[in-house]
Amino acid sequence: MALSSKDRVMLALKGKKDEIDRTPVTCANQTVTVEQMDNLGIYWPEGHSDAEKMAQLGMAAYKQCGLEVADAPFDQAVEAEILGCEVDLGKKKESIPSVPFHGYKEPGDVPIPEDFLEKGRIPTVLKAIEIMKKDVGEEAPVISHTNGPFSLAGHLGEINKILIMILRTPEKVKEFAEIGIDLIADYANAQFDAGADVVTVEDMLASTDILSPQMYDDFAAPFNTACIKKIKGPTILHVCGKGDLIVESMIGSGATNISVDMATDLNKAIPKTRGRCTIMGSVDTIKALFQGTPEIVREQVISNIRQGVDLVAPGCALSPLTKSELIKAMVNASIEYFAE
């Protein structure tokens, strides 16, 4: 009996290689593209704030290209928004919401609403998860997204200011990051209640493009670990950029799976994960999936499989300008590889 994408992804996430027919092709981050929007006639920015539209867009990569995931939300601003940060939903169909906020000076200034699960776009996200679960939940895994606590701190305090605080008033940065532990865990658990199968904790700002590995260990890792401990279902920890020097700490977070960027050396990372967690990665979102050809994408997928990833996935969020042809090529590469 053929496995569903959902079963394949869930088994692979848990490291049950023997029980699956091939390496699944999924994504830890957002998957919506303009081409998918055009096909549906549903666009951003509405797709960021309307649950039905969010759900339709979240399922588009699965329905249109066979990418083994239905996901939401598509931006990093949901949590910051409920904590009083100004958010710009964008003007164009490829616009992704951002936080133009200039930052709270003190962690104590951040207002934490009692009923935050009912604030801002959280009900929208939860509703979208429910809709996706009903629609494709039997076939495809619903993977929803939250920020990591350090990334949320970066929005709350404004990242450029947080970077200076790291050296001048490190305790303050930790207090900002602490805010996220419970809040994100509660939000993630609500996503599970709404029907999510997996939650990705996206810690974009904790990238070693920004933090040194030691800073990652001081300001990102402990908060991810504390947060993930409180999350009740399977998790993926995603950190952008070159992860070589932080893979060990990422594994230590206790996440079910780690999602690494294409800048990370899989040959070094994969052996470290063995017996501790699973790993997904890392097709280049720019050189292969945006500027590349089906052939380049195929080569990368096959190389990822040979290196031993548990799941094939883009190294980060898909660019909204990614062509469906290349997403399909990514999925087909695994299907064909295992058919041979």
Added chain:
Amino acid sequence: MVILADKAKDLRTVFRRYSLEAEPASPDAVIKTGLPSDPNFSKVAKGVIDGDAAAVESSLKAAFGAGIDPLTAINDGLIAGMNVVSDLYEKGLYYLPQVMIAADAMAVGIGVCEDKLGHPAEKKGLVVTHVAEGDIHDIGKEIVSALLAANGYEVINLGRDVPVEDVVNTVREKKPAMVTGTALMTTTMTAFPRIAARLKELGIVIPFVCGGGAVTREFVEAYDYGIHGVKAHHAPHLAAAAVKGKSWKTIREDYEDITGGYAYKW
């Protein structure tokens, strides 16, 4: 981005911790070779390298006491220190927070020198910086702006997600020697050729240095005025060339020489 030192406490230990433990190579060797030999200047430079605004201020005052004039202190102390910081960052021995805090200490130092001068130090030239429309990734742009300011350029920092027309209008009104753009997304870097085309329509000729994660040399050189900015610390060298009157074409061709011979990979 001037944020004054909250505490002038033991910054040095913090720095050492983050640079030494994470990396096998030692920044000390880089610092040693980069520091000016005159102790008056080396103390100022060291303050910048350590991101220690209080040390910058006290060593500058000591230097003034020894008869050193503020302009020399800027060039041989503060800027010398910032060059070492760029070098440490380039070599992966410093990370962004260390660069930012150094730029901040530098800005404090410039203020101290200007107070002594009694007027703002004469700027070497004007540069306009921005992040492309639709893009909020501004960390690289902040560094570029800080390094330009640290090297004595006046910077109009337009911020992030800046509409094409705003960039064009600022260039038209303020007549900078150079304009820079940063884009980290494939969806937003398309603003650059539009800016270049608008400037051309208006008859404005200017070096337009475009950088940021998603940007490639190929992309940037497909439009007139475009020069691919690879590393943030190249910006002051490029600005110097622009102020000298080098054309965008020459800067594009001589990029490697102008930016100090750093390997320019494409």
